[in-house]
Amino acid sequence: MQLPYYIDLLGTLVFAVSGALAASDKNMYKDIFGVTFTSFVTAVGGGTLRDMILGVRPTWVVDGNYLIAITIGVVFAITFKYYIIKYRRTFFLFDTIGIALYTVVGVQKSLEHGVAPLAAIIMGMFSAVMGGVIRDTLINEIPLIFKKEIYATACLSGAAIFVGLKLLGVDDNINSFVSVFVIILIRVISVKYQLTLPKSR
Amino acid sequence: MQLPYYIDLLGTLVFAVSGALAASDKNMYKDIFGVTFTSFVTAVGGGTLRDMILGVRPTWVVDGNYLIAITIGVVFAITFKYYIIKYRRTFFLFDTIGIALYTVVGVQKSLEHGVAPLAAIIMGMFSAVMGGVIRDTLINEIPLIFKKEIYATACLSGAAIFVGLKLLGVDDNINSFVSVFVIILIRVISVKYQLTLPKSR
Amino acid sequence: MQLPYYIDLLGTLVFAVSGALAASDKNMYKDIFGVTFTSFVTAVGGGTLRDMILGVRPTWVVDGNYLIAITIGVVFAITFKYYIIKYRRTFFLFDTIGIALYTVVGVQKSLEHGVAPLAAIIMGMFSAVMGGVIRDTLINEIPLIFKKEIYATACLSGAAIFVGLKLLGVDDNINSFVSVFVIILIRVISVKYQLTLPKSR
Structure with missing residues (x-):
């Protein structure tokens, strides 16, 4: 799946709202x-x-539309703040779709640039969650990924499935669809049933 | 304006003193x-x-003089700490000139490397303020740019003016002079009259 | 000294345990x-x-074995946590050998990529300590290098010696050995006698 351009822009906008x-x-x-x-x-x-x-230039640097999408996201968030909070379930779904898409796009881009399969899994997760980690670090908070326990883990799982199916020769479109679906599923189920990861002693 | 080499070194020294x-x-x-x-x-x-x-190598990596400038800045700051604090107005002016120069140099360098105009504005601001942001994050403080309200904004304004005048075909030397001047002016006025940005509700 | 591959992997594993x-x-x-x-x-x-x-691709991105080494380190740390704490002196020695090797490897790699001698010293220290700094920043703590006073300084000293001897034409193998030894020595002595650096007023 080549993530359609407008979906990528929409993902950026959704993350901008969240930020x-x-x-x-x-x-x-x-x-x-x-x-x-x-x-x-x-x-x-x-x-x-x-x-x-990876040593490639980020998209937002060469394509001004990403900054426009972010600006729209900011204006939207400030204007409709109370509505967004009211409909936080819808917003949660958006964010979940966002990290799922970003993860799969990140894995694909990494594999295309010759990254080792195991490392590509991490790069996929990084694409989806490190924006939030940097944000939380800047505002001097414990990064949310350490508190929302099955968040980055959902991304890792989906990324691992993508890499696995890819190695098995599954078609990229089907593979992307399955991987995105798995991430969303894990995330939704873990929130619904408040699942957590096992602790170190 | 090709920022003269010694001015760039002086800017590095001033920022080193500040750090x-x-x-x-x-x-x-x-x-x-x-x-x-x-x-x-x-x-x-x-x-x-x-x-x-941008994918280019930072200047300090290839030119040892920048590290020498920083060393001089550190020695200077430790030796003359009380004098610097006494003359903080002078020092404030230095810092302001520093961020103004860094912003404009950052925008120019970005445009030369094919960065989109909108993104170049952000890259200019980044050049000037992210050193301080990284510093504050490392020492576990709220980054100053979130507290000194019209600081990064002054850089963004100057950078936007530079990009705008550049697109209008204004000569680089005149453009640099105007943009640097605007940044200094905004910063000085905002401090003098304690101006702040509007708040989100 | 081309750091043998398995030593580099071992260093990664040791740092993973520490993290x-x-x-x-x-x-x-x-x-x-x-x-x-x-x-x-x-x-x-x-x-x-x-x-x-430097503008080169990190090793772990192209070689999955580094991630396997880290996984082993994590499993080891979780499984044998109490033993590791019991034998912390042994572990301290491992960590010290680790930062010494990483520093010298970092200096060499930087010099090979055309970095200025002074900057290569910093790059060597960065290789050894910035992983811990990023970790501490993410978990919202004051980076340990600011508290363990003669830690990064030991790396800087060893890196400076490596660059100095290199400029004097000393053979790389001998040079590496001496530099690694000096870092370990400074670190061990400073911990044993609780030496600290002079303070700014």
Whole structure:
């Protein structure tokens, strides 16, 4: 699956909304710059880190449309903040679809650039979650991925399935669909039943 | 404007002084290593991040003079700490000139490397402020750019003006001069009148 | 000295153990994902940052064995946690050998890629300590290098000696041996006699 351009832009916008909401929850970052900066980092951080490791130029650097998508996301988040919070279930679904798509796109891009299969799994997860990790680090919080226990793990699972099926010769379109579906499924089930990972002693 | 080499070095030195002072204010980082490390990160962090995104090698990696400038900055900051604090207005002006120059240099370098105009504005701001952001994150503080409200915003404004005038065909030298001047002006006025940005609800 | 492949893998494993222990000490990161993620960042963070600055692809991205080494390190750390804590002196020695090897490998790799001698010293230190710094930043702690006072400084000293002897034309194998030895010596002596660096006023 070549992620259609407009879906990629939509994913960026969704992440931007999520970042803007996270910032506007905290007094410290309530001004327009703080909200926008945090939103931007959330939306492009993961992909940028992946691309810096791969040695390719991040998409947002060469295509101004990504920054426009982020701007729309920020304006949307500030304007409709109370509605978004009211419909947080819908928003949760958006975020989940977002990380699922980003993961699979990240794995594919990594494999295309000659990354080892095991490493590609990590790069896929990075694409989806590191934007949020960088955001949380900047605003001096424990990164959410350490608290939402089955979040990054869902991405890792989906990424592993993608790499596995790819090695088995499964068609990329079918593979992408299955992997994205698995990530969404794991995430939804883990939230619904409040599943957690086993602890180290 | 090709930023003259010695001005770039002077900017690095000024940022190094600023970083060393920030570190030596906190007991935890008072030893020579902590002060030097923090100083180094402040001085080269923004430009290094920009260059990693652009895919070019940071200047300090290939030219040892930048590290010498930083060393001089650290020694200067430790030796004359009380004088610098006494003349903080002068120092504020230095820092302001520093971020203005770094912003414009960052925008130019980005445009030369084929970055989209909108993205170049962000890259310019990054060059100027991300060193301080990385420093603050390392010493476990809320990044100053979220507190000094019209700081990064001044850089963004100047960068936007540079890109705008560039697209209008204005000569680079005049353009640089105007953009640098605007950044300094916005910063000075916002501090003098304690202006802040509007808040999200 | 071309660091033998299996020693490099062993170093990665040792750093992974160290990262896993750091995470499992904190309740927040006790689940398997948190421990593994923290372990991974500790093990590859420094080298990855160095390679991103150099513009080369990190080894773990192209060679899956590094991730296997990290996995073994995590399983080992979780399984034998109490024994490792009991024999912390042995573990301390491992960590010290680890940072010494990483520093010298980092300096060499940097010099081979045309980095200026002064900058190569910093890149060597980065290779050894930045994994821990990134780990500490992510888990919202003051980076250990600011508290363990003669840690990064030992790496800097060894790196400086390597660069100095290299410029004097000393054979790489002898040079590596001497530099690694000096780092270990400084670190061991500073811990034994609780030496600290001078403070800024």
